[in-house]
Amino acid sequence: MDIVFFHDVFHNMNDRQGYLKTLVRYLKPTSRIAIIEQEFNDPIAIKWDKEEDRIKPEQVKDWMADVGLHLVGNFDIFEGANNPPGTGMPARWFVVYGR
Numbered sequence: 001m002d003i004v005f006f007h008d009v010f011h012n013m014n015d016r017q018g019y020l021k022t023l024v025r026y027l028k029p030t031s032r033i034a035i036i037e038q039e040f041n042d043p044i045a046i047k048w049d050k051e052e053d054r055i056k057p058e059q060v061k062d063w064m065a066d067v068g069l070h071l072v073g074n075f076d077i078f079e080g081a082n083n084p085p086g087t088g089m090p091a092r093w094f095v096v097y098g099r
Contacts, residue, residue, distance in 0.1 A: 008036060040054045044090035
């Protein structure tokens with residue numbers, strides 16, 4: 001695979017580390033894994049997801065390091081005008097990992 005894109009779904013996996021260990025076997029040397037997730041303490045995330053199901057960027061960094069991947073991009077595209085107050089959109093973080 002060239003790119004793997006998770007948008008508000010990575011937190012739903014039961015065995016995230018096990019999944020990554022399997023996934024990394026199918027990645028090309030130049031592949032990327034992109035993850036967009038809700039902020040851990042976002043009110044919408046708290047309403048819909050159990051605490052043990054919500055994740056933080058720091059956790060993802062550790063899981064990725066365990067499978068030999070490192071952070072290659074961290075984007076703040078869900079800030080300010082891109083996520084205006086009152087729209088009901090949760091605060092999110094967006095990271096990209098590679099070998």
